[in-house]
Amino acid sequence: MSKITKAGGDDTGFDKPLYVPIKRRSFFMYAGATAGATALLLSGCDDDEVFADPKPPTTPTPPTTPGSTLVNVGSGDVGVLNYAYSLEQLEAAFYTQVRTGTYYTGLNASSAERQILDDLYYHEVIHREFFKAAITSAAPTGIIKNLTPNFSTINFNDRASVLGAAKAFEDLGVSAYNGAGRLISTTGNGPLYLLLAGKIVSVEARHAAVIRDLLQEGNFVGSDILTSDALEISKTPAVVAATANTFLAEGSKLDVSGLV
Amino acid sequence: MNILKLLADLAEVDPTLYARLSSRRAVFAPLSQLGRTAALAALPLAVGTAIMPAQARDIRTILDSLNLALTLEYLESEFYARALGLVAGAPGVPTNFFPTGTRLAIETIYRHEQQHVRFLERIIVASGGTPPAKPRFDFTGSKNSTQPAVFADVFTNFDTFLQVAQTLEDAGVRAYKGQAGFLQTDNSLLEAALRIHSVEARHASHIRSMRRARGANVKNWVSASDTSVAVPGKTDAVYAGEELVNQFIAGLRQVPFDQAPLNTVVTVAKVAEAFDEPISATTAAALVGLFTY
Numbered sequence: 001m002s003k004i005t006k007a008g009g010d011d012t013g014f015d016k017p018l019y020v021p022i023k024r025r026s027f028f029m030y031a032g033a034t035a036g037a038t039a040l041l042l043s044g045c046d047d048d049e050v051f052a053d054p055k056p057p058t059t060p061t062p063p064t065t066p067g068s069t070l071v072n073v074g075s076g077d078v079g080v081l082n083y084a085y086s087l088e089q090l091e092a093a094f095y096t097q098v099r100t101g102t103y104y105t106g107l108n109a110s111s112a113e114r115q116i117l118d119d120l121y122y123h124e125v126i127h128r129e130f131f132k133a134a135i136t137s138a139a140p141t142g143i144i145k146n147l148t149p150n151f152s153t154i155n156f157n158d159r160a161s162v163l164g165a166a167k168a169f170e171d172l173g174v175s176a177y178n179g180a181g182r183l184i185s186t187t188g189n190g191p192l193y194l195l196l197a198g199k200i201v202s203v204e205a206r207h208a209a210v211i212r213d214l215l216q217e218g219n220f221v222g223s224d225i226l227t228s229d230a231l232e233i234s235k236t237p238a239v240v241a242a243t244a245n246t247f248l249a250e251g252s253k254l255d256v257s258g259l260v
Numbered sequence: 261m262n263i264l265k266l267l268a269d270l271a272e273v274d275p276t277l278y279a280r281l282s283s284r285r286a287v288f289a290p291l292s293q294l295g296r297t298a299a300l301a302a303l304p305l306a307v308g309t310a311i312m313p314a315q316a317r318d319i320r321t322i323l324d325s326l327n328l329a330l331t332l333e334y335l336e337s338e339f340y341a342r343a344l345g346l347v348a349g350a351p352g353v354p355t356n357f358f359p360t361g362t363r364l365a366i367e368t369i370y371r372h373e374q375q376h377v378r379f380l381e382r383i384i385v386a387s388g389g390t391p392p393a394k395p396r397f398d399f400t401g402s403k404n405s406t407q408p409a410v411f412a413d414v415f416t417n418f419d420t421f422l423q424v425a426q427t428l429e430d431a432g433v434r435a436y437k438g439q440a441g442f443l444q445t446d447n448s449l450l451e452a453a454l455r456i457h458s459v460e461a462r463h464a465s466h467i468r469s470m471r472r473a474r475g476a477n478v479k480n481w482v483s484a485s486d487t488s489v490a491v492p493g494k495t496d497a498v499y500a501g502e503e504l505v506n507q508f509i510a511g512l513r514q515v516p517f518d519q520a521p522l523n524t525v526v527t528v529a530k531v532a533e534a535f536d537e538p539i540s541a542t543t544a545a546a547l548v549g550l551f552t553y
Contacts, residue, residue, distance in 0.1 A: 125521075137509050138510050179451070182451055191444060195440065201457070201458055203481055205461035213465075221466075228375075230373075230459060232459050232462075
């Protein structure tokens with residue numbers, strides 16, 4: 001630790017906190033490490049800042065839009081976290097209900113298919129609770145409510161219906177995370193949130209691949225989710241919300257207009 | 261100097277910092293038990309042992325990240341191309357190397373990796389860079405027979421081939437994840453990298469399914485219950501740190517995975533499965549080094 005704080009090296013002491021960061025910043029700029037340099041610009045900020053939303057909305061956005069039944073996820077990094085939280089809520093609720101249907105209960109407990117569905121349930125509940133904790137920590141009053149799903153179009157007793165919906169949710173989740181990276185701030189806790197989202201999206205992609213293989217062996221990366229360079233599609237929050245809202249009850253549908 | 265801000269900065273230049281800090285859980289106990297001043301005083305001890313040695317610190321440019329990505333894609337595409345018998349002059353692969361019903365998926369994955377190579381070459385050139393030369397590969401790990409092979413039967417034993425494939429795909433996922441932070445200031449490059457990252461994760465998942473279909477004890481996600489494919493001292497870095505059971509959020513707060521409602525539905529292993537961890541460029545480059553000469 002002391003090696004870092006003393007890196008400036010010419011005995012100016014610790015009473016000039018900006019001295020060292022400026023030296024480091026100029027080094028990074030010289031080296032061309034833009035990301036590192038951007039972060040270091042804030043090195044002199046008060047430490048309270050890392051406990052709070054790093055990029056608070058200029059006008060505080062209430063979790064629910066007044067006069068409408070939509071759930072407003074808000075803006076800034078907390079908005080992105082709420083957006084991810086809403087999708088994880090949807091997925092967790094889905095797999096929770098899957099475990100009550102006769103398709104799932106009829107599977108042999110030791111079958112790979114049942115173990116996969118169990119793992120997906122656990123992972124999505126963990127992701128949901130993870131975001132709940134992250135948002136509660138960053139912006140206790142900014143967290144969206146518990147959403148009420150509407151899975152009336154899904155037949156939980158039917159394999160094709162359940163796996164078809166699972167595929168839709170997992171593919172949607174991956175495309176949503178892929179499109180949300182750019183919405184996360186490059187300062188404050190933004191880089192941390194980007195990394196955390198990255199830790200989750202690849203697990204969602206692993207889910208999506210195995211669900212697709214269960215439906216149609218070899219379809220783990222269908223042409224429907226790829227562009228010409230074999231890059232997976234990304235979707236904007238507006239497009240994702242339009243789909244997600246078909247699985248959310250009135251009063252729980254999302255307003256993601258603050259995510260730009 | 262602001263210690264918490266410094267941590268955030270260090271985490272940016274070293275994406276594995278938080279992961280390594282988690283093993284210092286005991287040191288962080290004061291965060292919840294004492295006042296913040298006391299907690300801050302305790303932090304440097306934890307950080308001082310968790311950060312990389314100065315000479316290994318990862319100060320990367322966007323071009324470095326793209327070059328690393330391209331090198332990984334060269335590695336993967338060449339690996340599959342050789343298995344498919346598409347590389348002139350490379351050691352031949354036995355007829356019937358691919359068991360019935362397996363070749364098509366490998367062809368699909370190969371095609372994706374090849375497209376990733378061309379895409380990355382294109383954007384490196386478009387960014388004013390020069391793509392790195394394609395390395396010379398030896399997927400047995402013998403460095404052109406100058407040292408003992410690690411995977412001597414990689415192209416004669418389909419199970420070995422799949423183990424190496426899983427290693428490369430899982431490593432690719434981790435490597436892209438580790439580079440995301442360095443691309444964050446360029447939205448289009450960040451998004452492109454994320455969109456490759458999720459394709460690599462799908463490949464990894466399918467390769468794992470292929471192995472499971474052949475009797476291997478392996479899940480589609482990295483799990484503590486998987487029978488390890490890591491070769492100690494050679495490829496174990498590909499999985500090191502994936503067992504992480506804690507995640508840290510703003511202010512280095514630990515997510516309370518051991519509290520309600522999670523304590524009724526999760527086990528520690530499920531938390532580790534639910535998050536893929538990054539690897540540094542150094543670790544990724546070392547893996548590439550195992551298969552190149």
